Amino acid sequence: xxxxxxxxxxxxxPATSAxxxxxxxxxxxxxxxxxxLEAEVTGSxxxxxxxxxxxxxxxxxxxxxxxxxxxxxxxAMGAQPxxxxxxxxxxxxxxRGLGSSSAAIxxxxxxxxxxxxxxxxxxDDDAAFALTARIEGHPDNVAPAFYGGFQISGREGDxxxxxxxxxxxxxxxxxxxxxxxxxxxARGLLPGDVPHADAAxxxxxxxxxxxxxxxxxxHLWRGTRDFLHQGxxxxxxxxxxxxxxxxxxxxxxxxxxxxxxxxxxxxxxSGAAALAARCPEGWVAHHLHVDRDGARVL
Numbered sequence: 001x002x003x004x005x006x007x008x009x010x011x012x013x014p015a016t017s018a019x020x021x022x023x024x025x026x027x028x029x030x031x032x033x034x035x036x037l038e039a040e041v042t043g044s045x046x047x048x049x050x051x052x053x054x055x056x057x058x059x060x061x062x063x064x065x066x067x068x069x070x071x072x073x074x075x076a077m078g079a080q081p082x083x084x085x086x087x088x089x090x091x092x093x094x095x096r097g098l099g100s101s102s103a104a105i106x107x108x109x110x111x112x113x114x115x116x117x118x119x120x121x122x123x124d125d126d127a128a129f130a131l132t133a134r135i136e137g138h139p140d141n142v143a144p145a146f147y148g149g150f151q152i153s154g155r156e157g158d159x160x161x162x163x164x165x166x167x168x169x170x171x172x173x174x175x176x177x178x179x180x181x182x183x184x185x186a187r188g189l190l191p192g193d194v195p196h197a198d199a200a201x202x203x204x205x206x207x208x209x210x211x212x213x214x215x216x217x218x219h220l221w222r223g224t225r226d227f228l229h230q231g232x233x234x235x236x237x238x239x240x241x242x243x244x245x246x247x248x249x250x251x252x253x254x255x256x257x258x259x260x261x262x263x264x265x266x267x268x269x270s271g272a273a274a275l276a277a278r279c280p281e282g283w284v285a286h287h288l289h290v291d292r293d294g295a296r297v298l
Contacts, residue, residue, distance in 0.1 A: 002079030003117040008040040010298040011114065013107045014148065014291040015092040016099030017174070017264050018140040021224035021255040022205040028099075028151050030144035030291040031172065035090050035103050036298070037066065039111045042083035049087040054094035065101060069108025069135055076131060077122040081115070095180030097258035102141035105132050110146075110295045133159035141258065148294035150213055166290045167215045173275045175243065175263040176284045181236050186259035189232050198227040220253035220266045230256050237261035243280060 015033040019025070035052075048060040048067060058064060062071070066086060074080045088107075092100045109132050113119035123131070129146045133139040133155075143151035143161035153161035209223035233256065234241045240261040247254035247265055252275065257264040267275050272287045279285035 002077070002081075004041040004079075004081055004115055005117055008038045008085075009111060009114040010036065010038045011107050011110050011295060012036050012298055013103040013110070013145055013295045014293070015288075016102060016141045016144045017097070017172075017257040017262075018099065019226070019229070019256065019258060020209060020264070021226040021230070022202045022209060022228065023140075023152075024202070024226075024228050025138055025140050026152060026154050027206065027209070028140040028144040028153065029166075029172075030148045030150075030294060031098070031174070031288045032291045033091055033098070033286060033288055034291075035088065035092050035100075035107065037089070037107045037111060038087045039070070039115060040085045041081040041115055042085050044083040046083065047085045049085075050090065051088070052090035053092060054090055054100065057094070065104040066108040066111070069105045069132070070112040072135060073109040073112035073123065073128070073131060074116070076127070077113070077116050077119060079116045079122075086111075093176050093262070095182055096176050097181075097256065097260045097262040098174065098176070099141040099145055099258060101183075102132070102136055102145045105135050106142055106145040106295050109135075110297065114297050129161060130159050144291075144294065146294045149290065149292050152210065164210055165214045167213065167217055169268050170213060170217050170220075170290065171267050171269060171272055172288050172290070173265050173267055173272055174257060174286050174288060175265070175279055176286065177237075177240060177261050177263075177280070178282050179261065181259065181261045183259040185236055186233050189236055190229055191232060194228055201225075202227040217266070217268070221248070221251055224253045224255045224266070226255065233260060239280070247278070 132142040139153035143153040212219035212223040254265040276285040
């Protein structure tokens, strides 16, 4: 029979930006914006409390994404508790391309593992990451949310993720528009096939981006040029793509963050303030760093 830890467990999970231009469904970066969650095993029932981003629109029952992810993790460990209390303090904007759903999934799996006595023995990091990727359906956001830093991920049989270094000089500014775009809508605009020349160009830019992030940031502008997805998504987020065009025309390495509509721009400490000042009216700019840590049990 499973045993559970006494009292609450707290977890912190970072926002993430996937794709980074050409690295469609493969590259992801953890950012210093974090949701914090607390859970506790109780005698019966389910209580879900949510504050912050998305609080008005998320369910408070078993359909809540964190709860669903916890249930899957408990099943994997053979341990379903009699009752749960969950409290979420959300900072990551919802439906903006900053990995809010992946943060919820990773938080749920990590919380469940921490609530079970010996949970890390029942589910090691590789198994926990694979479960988060299966729940999400693709690994590009859950990998940096779980492991932190810059992750190159994919699937060959099961999911994999490989960490890659990021030059400490590299920082980012994210520009968050007021209107959301769902991942399903953004993905629905993508064609089934793309020209071979575009695929080849994208592969080259992806390789260059990995090198640029690792220690040659002078190549970030060229390395963030995308050929596969951003242009096709313009109808869903015309303001974001127009802003990216303007930034890139001035030499700024700007991309759509994940499925959008948030815009991510790479910078350094000296240029962050001036870049943030270009924030369009009604949008919100955040100057962030690369978060070297993934999900943390506090």
